[in-house]
Amino acid sequence: MPPPTKAIISPLPPFQPDLYIRAWSSHPHPTLPLIATTHDKSVTIFSLSTLSKHSSLTGGHSRSIRSAAWQPSSTPSTLKLVTGSFDATAGIWTYDQSGTLEKNVSAEEDEWEFNLVLEGHENEIKSVAFSPTGQFLATCSRDKSVWIWEEVEEEEWETVAVLSEHEGDVKFVSWMPEYKSQKGRRFGEDCLVSASYDDTVRVWREDMDGEWVCVCVLTEFGGTVWAVEWEKEKEGGEGGICKWRFITACQDGSVKVWQRKDEPEGEEKEENKDWSIPNRMRRELREEWICVGELPRVHEREVYSVCWNKKGVVATTGGDGKLVLYGEDKEGKWKVLGQVEGAHGDYEVNHVVWCRRWDGGRKGEEEMLVSTGDDGVVRGWEVKFE
C-alpha cells in the first residue's frame, strides 16, 4: 500500500462534558474503549463508545495531575491507573468494575480507589509510563531524575533505579514497545528514553549487572524537549521490520526522527570485563542514535506533543493551536498531509494521541486522533487518507 499523500481531518463532537479548565493530556486504555484525561487535581475517564464521561478520579492529589498511564497487565475486571502529580507523588488507583463498562454521566463516582502513593521525587512529576509488559513503571520530575519502579508483589512497589544524569527537569519518558520478530514471536528490550528541559534526550538500558545506565545523549535541540514517542510496529509490516526509531517534539518548533545506528559487526563484547571501570564506560553500552529525518516546520511556537500511528502517520500539536499530520514517502522524506489551525479555538493544544474508535458501534478497527487543550475540551478527529 503506497503511503498516503493527503489527510482530511474533520472534528468529531467534543467529549462530554467540557472540563472548563486546562486539560493536560489524554491516555487511551491499551485494550478497552476508555481514555483518561488529566486536568486540575483530577482525572476524567471518558468512554470511547459514547464519547462521554465514564467515571472520575478525585481527591488523591494535593496539586494538579499532569500525566497518567494504564497498567498494561491489569485484568479486565480491575482497571489500574497511575497518575503523576505536581505534588511530587505518583498515585496508583484501581477501579473495580462489576461488569458495567458502558456507563454514562450519571455513574457514581466513588468506584475509583486511591490505593497507593509512590513517594521519592522532590518536585513535580511530569510524566509516567509503563514498560510494554507492565513490569516497570518510569516516573520523571522537575528534580532532574527518572525513577524506575517495579511492582514486586500486589500493591508493593520497589525502586529499581534512580537515574539522575539530566541537568534539568525531565519532561517526558517513553519505553520502547515490543516488536514482532519474523517468526511472530514478540520481543522487546527494556529501553527507556527521557526528554528534558536541559535540551537533551537520553537513552537508558539495563546493563548485564542489572544496573540502569545512560547509553546515549542526544543534544541537537534548540530548547526543552517536550515529548518523545517510539514508532509503532507497522500494520501488515513485511515480516517484522524493526527500525527502532523514535520521534521528538521540541520547544524550538522542531520535530525530529531518531534511529539507532547499526552496531559495528564483530566488535568484541565483554572486552573490559576485568577492568574496574564504571559500567557506563564499557564500550558495549555506548549506543549511537542519529537524526534520520526532520519533519517540515509548521508550528510557530513550541511543539508540545507528538504521536505516531501504525500506518506511520505522525501528528503534532503545540502552543500555536495547530494540529498537523505528516507522512513519510518511500525515500524517507516527510511531508505535511494536512493541518487544522485553531484546533481548540484560540487555545493552546497540550496533547494529541492516536486511539482506536468505538463510537457509532465501531469495534476498534479504525483510528482517530484525540486532542486535549487549554480550553478544557477533549475532542476526537476523524482522519481520512488519500
Added chain:
Amino acid sequence: MPEIQNENPTILNVSELPSRRSKKIVPRSGPDSTFDSVLYPKQAWLSSSSSEGEEADDDDDVAPIDEQDIFDLISPISDPEHPHTLGQLSVVRLPDIQILSSDSNHRLTTVKVDLTPTINHCSLATVIGLAVRYRLEQTLPPSWRVDVRMKDGSHAQDDQVNKQLGDKERVAAALENETLRGMLEKMLEGC
C-alpha cells in the same frame, strides 16, 4: 523577607509615566476625537465575539489592544521589595513592549515584554516576570501569547530566568505554590 537588594533605586513620579490619559489633559486646539478611528481602529476579536460589535460591553475598550494598554496592565504591579510599582521603577518600559501579529496564522497575536530588573543580580527577577506573565494571561483574550523576558544583558542569569518564564508547565506548577501565589496576589493588589 530577604534583605533588600537594591536599597536606592531610581523612582519615577507617576505623572512621568507614559500614559494616554495624561496626554488628553493637554489643551488642544482641535476636537479630541477626530482621529480616534484612525488611531485606534476597531477591535477585531471583540467585534467577532460580540453580536454586532456595536454594543461592546461597557468596560471593554473599543480600540485594539496596543502597547500602551499592555503597559497600563502591568505597570501598576508592585515591586516585591520596594513600595513602588514596576512602572515607577522602570522595570517595565513602554518601548520594551512589542505586539506582533503572525503572518501566516491570523488567529494569534504575540506580545513580547522585556523587563529591566532594578539591579543585576535581582533574585526576584523570576517572581517579577511571573507576575507580569500571570497578569497578562489573566486579562488578555485567549488568542494572545505572552513572552516575558529579561532585557538583554540586564540580568546575570538571563537565560535561566527566560527559560523558566517561557515554560508553561513550570509556570503552572509555580502558580500552585501557595507562598508564591500569595506573593503574586499582593503584587497585583494595585492593578
